[in-house]
Amino acid sequence: xxxxxxxxxxxxxxxxxxxxxxxxxxxxxxxxxxxxxxxxxxxxxxxxxxxxxxxxxxxxxxxxxxxxxxxxxxxxxxxxxxxxxxxxxxxxxxxxxxxxxxxxxxxxxxxxxxxxxxxxxxxxxxxxxxxxxxxxxxxxxxxxxxxxxxxxxxxxxxxxxxxxxxxxxxxxxxxxxxxxxxxxxxxxxxxxxxxxxxxxxxxxxxxxxxxxxxxxxxxxxxxxxxxxxxxxxxxxxxxxxxxxxxxxxxxxxxxxxxxxxxxxxxxxxxxxxxxxxxxxxxxxxxxxxxxxxxxxxxxxxxxxxxxxxxxxxxxxxxxxxxxxxxx
Amino acid sequence: xxxxxxxxxxxxxxxxxxxxxxxxxxxxxxxxxxxxxxxxxxxxxxxxxxxxxxxxxxxxxxxxxxxxxxxxxxxxxxxxxxxxxxxxxxxxxxxxxxxxxxxxxxxxxxxxxxxxxxxxxxxxxxxxx
Numbered sequence: 001x002x003x004x005x006x007x008x009x010x011x012x013x014x015x016x017x018x019x020x021x022x023x024x025x026x027x028x029x030x031x032x033x034x035x036x037x038x039x040x041x042x043x044x045x046x047x048x049x050x051x052x053x054x055x056x057x058x059x060x061x062x063x064x065x066x067x068x069x070x071x072x073x074x075x076x077x078x079x080x081x082x083x084x085x086x087x088x089x090x091x092x093x094x095x096x097x098x099x100x101x102x103x104x105x106x107x108x109x110x111x112x113x114x115x116x117x118x119x120x121x122x123x124x125x126x127x128x129x130x131x132x133x134x135x136x137x138x139x140x141x142x143x144x145x146x147x148x149x150x151x152x153x154x155x156x157x158x159x160x161x162x163x164x165x166x167x168x169x170x171x172x173x174x175x176x177x178x179x180x181x182x183x184x185x186x187x188x189x190x191x192x193x194x195x196x197x198x199x200x201x202x203x204x205x206x207x208x209x210x211x212x213x214x215x216x217x218x219x220x221x222x223x224x225x226x227x228x229x230x231x232x233x234x235x236x237x238x239x240x241x242x243x244x245x246x247x248x249x250x251x252x253x254x255x256x257x258x259x260x261x262x263x264x265x266x267x268x269x270x271x272x273x274x275x276x277x278x279x280x281x282x283x284x285x286x287x288x289x290x291x292x293x294x295x296x297x298x299x300x301x302x303x304x305x306x307x308x309x310x311x312x313x314x315x316x317x318x319x320x321x322x323x324x325x326x327x
Numbered sequence: 328x329x330x331x332x333x334x335x336x337x338x339x340x341x342x343x344x345x346x347x348x349x350x351x352x353x354x355x356x357x358x359x360x361x362x363x364x365x366x367x368x369x370x371x372x373x374x375x376x377x378x379x380x381x382x383x384x385x386x387x388x389x390x391x392x393x394x395x396x397x398x399x400x401x402x403x404x405x406x407x408x409x410x411x412x413x414x415x416x417x418x419x420x421x422x423x424x425x426x427x428x429x430x431x432x433x434x435x436x437x438x439x440x441x442x443x444x445x446x447x448x449x450x451x452x453x454x455x456x
Binding site for chain 2: 023024052053101222307325
């Protein structure tokens, strides 16, 4: 490892090389440099999220109402529980990582293997959870209507519960002809771009159903979305309604402002990418531990360096968790 | 490098001292879990008092979330990333650089966002800036 280090013969002197003023090896120092610079990147993303949110502060989706799902519990409102679970998974994998580092200091190969294995499993569970959450978010929930001005309006019944578009939209009268490859120059599968119901059907169903109301993206002083009366709702939908939005992508977002979805995909995606890299590094080190590379090298510092990275991923998640789901 | 490093085993300003590094790690895990549980509970309950009362144009609930997060970040960095055991120089180089630059950036950018909000809300010209 130290084959390239040139001995100058002045090792004992402060500036002679070969001594470590901060008592940290080259590799550890560089990992810290990387972490500091990477945390600035994440800080840039999160603060630009903050900027967009402050820019549209009274029309921002409430995270509690967006992430309400828990795997295998369909139709049960469970705000926060799943992200809380993900947070615990990540903190726990941080714990097993630091236990692996500690075992490495004591040269206990078996224990390092065991704890690294648990860390990798934790990382994979976290990644799977994130994939599931993205999937749920992209598919959407109740559906909404976007106005000409780009606002998202959502539908409630008289009790204030959300209503799905499909539940009240008028049934298809069979007038629409399906696009086929023969008819279109630019052909897409219908399911790729068409929502399950059309705006006309939604409008018809809304007018026929007296107990439906519209909820605006704007919030009142208590931080709750404004709900319009029946008359205002009808005016709003008929005059301003434009298209049906189901789920979220980079252009439309049924939960509210499209920027919310953009930042969600970008920031959690960037974090997920870091986690993937972390899992990959952990796997490489894991196999190195198994074949005894570090045992021969005489120290387990590589586990420590990868560990620093892994804890950093956890550290970032703590902030993403706060600013995306809590605040 | 196989030497047994001397870990600093006390947390909470020396009020809680652990016998070994392993038990300290589990102790910190408990601390982090408790903070997370408090955060999640507050996030679900959203007590009215904390939501409506503001301090520096941020409601008290969000202040609590941010402070608890910084608290968590401190324990992750200090104990899991063993910053507690590093030299003062390394600690300051990493932490002060980050904290200063991030605080500076966040302050400027959030003020800017709030300014644009005001322009959208009250300004006569809506798009031209």
